[in-house]
Amino acid sequence: MLTVSCAVRGGVPVVTDTACDWVKPIYLTAHDIDVMDKQTKRDVLSHNYSWDINCNILVKTKIKP
Known part of the structure; x- marks a missing residue:
């Protein structure tokens, strides 16, 4: 016997890039x-x-005038 089921997935996952939050320029x-x-x-x-x-x-782009 073959049993098939369908799962309903929520919305599309949101990916947030946080790499620039911890990387800063080096000042000398x-x-x-x-x-x-x-x-x-x-x-x-x-x-x-x-x-x-x-x-x-x-x-x-995050800075608003």
Whole structure:
């Protein structure tokens, strides 16, 4: 005997992206820049660039004039 049932699923689940809530740009002082090696400066620049591309637009759209 074959038994078939249908389940009714609720609405479509809502996915909320919270990655930009905990990622922030890295701010440096003049002293930080003086003492960092070249690779660390590149890493900070890369991090800040990625944040700007992926998250900054979200920050700008949340701010209402």
